[in-house]
Amino acid sequence: MHYQGDYSWGYYMSTRSIGSDPMERVVKLASEKAVVIFSLSSCCMCHAMKRLFCGMGVNPTVYELDQDPRGKDLETALMRLLGNSQPVPVVFIGGKLIGAMDRVMASHINGTLVPLLKEAGALWL
């Protein structure tokens, strides 16, 4: 699991030219890695989400929004994207929005999650 919450913000600061709009930032961050989870460090459903992917052998990239100086904006953008009041946890695979926990569960049970992960290069075998 890669935590982009604390030491890497310098890198993102330098690319601020495209990152000022929160929604754009979300999309940008989501497309940079195979599996991206937006989370809050205090949220236990986010913890469940992280455990799910780790349990499958996936190495997701996690953004803890409460440790981001502009996290609040990102949360708002995610809320708009998802259309509900719970911005986290939310998963992007291969840059594509999968959704919150219920969608992730459903896709895992109906067998569509693993092919997506393989397609994005997050899973082998």
Place this chain on the structure above:
Amino acid sequence: MANHRVGETGLTDSGPSSNHHHHHHNIPYAVLHGMNVPQSFMHQEGPAFDFGELEEAIVLQGVKIRNDEAKPPLFTAGRPAATLEMFPSWPMRFQQTPRGSSKSGGESTDSGSGVNTISSKTENQVEPESPISKKTSSLDQQQQVDMASDISRTGTSQNQSAAAKTPQEKRRGSTSEKQLDAKTLRRLAQNREAARKSRLRKKAYVQQLESSRIKLTQLEQDLQRARSQGFFLGGCAGTVGNISSGAAIFDMEYSRWLEDDQRHMSELRTGLNAHLSDSDLRIIVDSYISHYDEIFRLKVAAAKADVFHLITGMWTTPAERCFLWMGGFRPSDLIKMLISQLDPLTEQQVMGIYSLQHSSQQAEEALTQGLEQLQQSLIDTIAGGPFIDGMQQMAVALGKLANLEGFVRQADNLRQQTLHQLSRILTVRQAARCFLMIGEYYGRLRALSSLWASRPRESMMSEDHSCQTTTELQMVQPSQNHFSNF
């Protein structure tokens, strides 16, 4: 007034008449001033010092005061104050009138018994020189009647004894101090006797209360058990016990859902036996899936209203509750149960079922770990260290508890998805058999709960048990087919 209860033993007087001069200095402060001396509440043996002397001393005191003051009767409703009734053998200070008339009888008229007429009759005979023996016999009579009728009364035993004392008191008021020795001693002895009997009555009553209380809690437990086993009277749900309205509503809906479940299962059974076409069977199977979709919908609302009711499994039967996971069945367990019975399966189907089992296990594990983190976070919030800002900590904890709803919802979501996926992997006939198996399995678990609850214990006769078992079975399963598959 001192607590006269404390030292009474019987009729024996330990203090001779010459010792009735004031021994107040020997008396503990608390006792002298009428404070409660609880350690000897039910004590039948007297403590070291002589209460007989105390009694006499204070009686004389009372006599003197009465002779000094001419106080009108103090009682209002014809009943002594409740606290005074606690010391039954103590002379009632406010009994001023020598003629008690009906009021002295009214003293003990809490429950208006015939005893009072007897007492008023005896008390109305105001003779300064009335023989002790006559009074003794009348008092004994009164006390016997008291004992017979008094066990179930609340606190009136003291009234009776109190009333019984009043004639003595009135007599005392009119006799000279020289005559007090013989009569007074005997009366005081009777006091003690009556007080002892009164204590015994009180003890019996308290014991009765205790056993009733135990019976009550037993009944409440039985009721709770009966309700959770699905023998549910829809109308009385919300009014019984301390069940929230959201929980009560859900329990009602669930019991209705169970009835529907029976109906669907018999449809599946007849559909399979009748060898319906696949399309016809598909309709039945789809309606069974919608039937399950409905309970998951109901559980969403129930989780919002009362998540603890769901998560503790109080809506299920004990045997189901034993295997409960996050407010319902564990999907991987269900698949494990089905795997052996779903033969014959194609290789693709086998792979599909095993992959379903695997992914549901992973999802269950993830949710379980999330819930564990919630628990840990809750513990950290409310436990350990000084409770610095109580309200703040509680508010934070409440916020965390609210997450429980989300976990139960995700668990139900998982259950729902699993059932849907099963119907996708299997053929129509296989799916019909599969859902029938699921329904029967939970039906048997529920029956097991009932049988367990009515299993023979030491106190039950074997004949009674067999009758009860039959009735239980009949009540639980409308059709007997379930047990043919055992």
